[in-house]
Amino acid sequence: MAEHNHHHSHPLPVREADRGGTTIPSRNVDGPEPAAHQHHNHAQGHEDRDDHAVHSHGQHAGHSTAMFKDRFWLTLALSVPVVYFSPMFGHLLGYMPPEFPGSAWIPPVLGTVIFLYGGMPFLKGGLNELKSRQPGMMLLISMAITVAFAASWATSLRIGNFDLDFWWELALLVAIMLLGHWIEMRALGSAQGALDALAALLPDEAERITGTGVEIVSVSELRTGDKVLVRSGARMPADGTIVDGQAEVDESMITGESKTVLRGVGDPVVAGTVATDNTVRVTVTAVGDDTALAGIQRLVAEAQASSSKAQALADRAAAFLFYFATIAGIITFIAWTLLGSLPEAVTRTVTVLVIACPHALGLAIPLVIAISTEQAARAGVLIKNRIALERMRTVDVVLFDKTGTLTRGEPEVSNAATTEGGHTDDLLALAAAVESDSEHPVARAIVRAAHHKGLQLPNAEGFTSMTGRGVRATVEGRTVQVGGPALLRELGLSEPESLAASTLEWMKRGAAVLHVIDGDRVLGAVSLEDAIRPESRQAVAALQSRGVKVAMITGDATQVANAVGAELNIDEVFAEVLPADKDKKVADLQARGMKVAMVGDGVNDSPALARAEVGIAIGAGTDVAMESAGVILAGNDPRAVMSMVDLSRASYAKMWQNLVWATGYNVIAVPLAAGVLAFAGIVLSPAAGAVLMSVSTIVVALNAQLLRRVKLNPSQVR
DSSP: OHHHHHHHHOOSOOOGGGGTSOOOOOOOSSSSOOHHHHTGGGOOOHHHHTTTOBOOSGGGTTOBHHHHHHHHHHHHHHHHHHHHTOHHHHHHHTOOOOOOTTGGGHHHHHHHHIIIIISHHHHHHHHHHHHTTOOOHHHHHHHHHHHHHHHHHHHHTTSTTOOOOOHHHHHHHHHHHHHHHHHHHTTTHHHHHHHHHHHTTSOSEEEEEETTEEEEEEGGGOOTTOEEEEOTTOBOSSEEEEEEOOEEEEOHHHHOOOSOEEEOTTOEEOTTOEEOSSOEEEEEEEOGGGSHHHHHHHHHHHHHTOOOHHHHHHHHHHHHHHHHHHHHHHHHHHHHHHTTOHHHHHHHHHHHHHHTSOHHHHHHHHHHHHHHHHHHHHTTEEESOHHHHHHGGGOSEEEEEIIIIIEEEEEEEEEEEESTTOOHHHHHHHHHHHHTTOOSHHHHHHHHHHHHTTOOOOOEEEEEEETTTEEEEEETTEEEEEEOHHHHHHHTOOOOHHHHHHHHHHHHTTOEEEEEEETTEEEEEEEEEEEEOHHHHHHHHHHHHTTOEEEEEOSSOHHHHHHHHHHHTOSEEEOSOOGGGHHHHHHHHHHTTOOEEEEEOSGGGHHHHHHSSEEEEESTTSSTHHHHOSEEESSSOTTHHHHHHHHHHHHHHHHHHHHHHHHHHHHHHHHHHHTTTGGGTOOOOHHHHHHHHHHHHHHHHHHHHGGGGSOOOGGGOO
């Protein structure tokens, strides 16, 4: 009952500074609502975000994922009989397509349906590119399928006695290009799917507290301001703030951290997280589309529409191939006509124009984007903006915000010292006994340290909190107090000389120092510091080993910042930086010619995250910082930044390899199809050109799959 009563007498934890010790910076849990909450008017249902997400810019203007998907599957189904009944394909594989009345018209009829239905997005896109005089992928595809369509009909109708049966090639080209565009538009589909799976973990019902008791209601009926009862083992039905009770909460679905987090009165909780050990009462602050989880889902949806320099690279390659093919086609037609062979001129020109659009180019970038974003999502990295992933490989320095990023953002007992004759374990057990009824972060840290050491705590009674000074309790008949310098001054006590040397050294490092006092005797002191994450050392070393500098920025005093910087071997430390000035430090680094990746977790980091070349928010779903970041780390492991660097470099390499292969194939195949080596008896037939194009596609697809070998697990970072 003592603990329960304490909740009501002290509804909010006291800040560290109020305890009389040196202030320990901690994460802002009571700041403004996450941006995800502020922009709920832009929310859409899952279908709108995914299968029916309509793009409003670029080559996909007015097109949806569902449209490409539907057209791909129908086109693929129609392509099977077209390919099977194609005389050219049959001749290529050495079989005779079955003949029956009307069998010869299967490829032309179905091929026409494929051209008009499956090819329509490309024909419209090509026309738009032609009007804007910006040839790209759409115009290249539409040129190839239009020429193949016209030439195939001429062959089917026996006009001009041409042997240009490209129905099977037309069908496969349209099907593969639809597949490529579908893959590209679903590039972040795996991340969305993972988040949808998390959303499915939300409970269907909640226990709402009323004036007469508790009623079971659907989660959809909850409103902001409602109070709900969350029992041990149950999930939070909505975002909220704990108003009574405390519990160890499993937040792994949001943060990726498997370790539970102690949440008490005044602490925020997120929808879907689990109260593992106790019952708590929560006031609802956000429901439905306003929750943090829904906010993350919207960010992923926004990423689907983000522009990409890599895709622009593919469009430039397509523009080059369009001009290359057009000029090669004109030269081919003129040359063969002058040689007196008009039928051969038409055959060669059509072959050049059809095979000028490689299947591989349509898949070169989308496959890499799809696999890289899928791999990132599996590693807990949500890529909000593709450009951020592409830029990561060029970053010269990674600027980490200290508190909550390189450090845990919560106090931890670092040292203890006693006056002559005392034992530090006894001192820690006594301090923990006094603090055991307190919800303050400092108290939790002391109790946690005692439990970690397996110490037996003596019984404490009559707990009293003395705001700004410390706490007091009766332990085995003795009045024991724990507090900082303000408590010593109030009691008229001075610190024993035997402690002074230790406490002075602790304070120089920026640690909070609390004294344990029995009556009028100072028994000893404990120091508390913001604990450095063990993973931070690995993250810093791994970045430096790859030629990337590491800097740290904090509002802490210089001695505190330098102590952390020295321990982590950080290249440059910015200390005593006001929140409003963080982005200026990013600008300073950029002015020195550096490309900056900023990693932060707080509301105050948002301007710096936006200014940096790459903004990375750590600990997704809890801060407005993620609105300004291009990349969101679902967990709190700084080593995931290294995974980003590795993935960025690997995916960029794969994009270039695929583009070089797809474009290089054309540079060689088009002249051969044009007949430049005809004098030597080497001529690339339409069938052979089409087969080589398919082989090129397979090579690109297999090469992209090699991205799956990149190890992104933060624990495997070296």
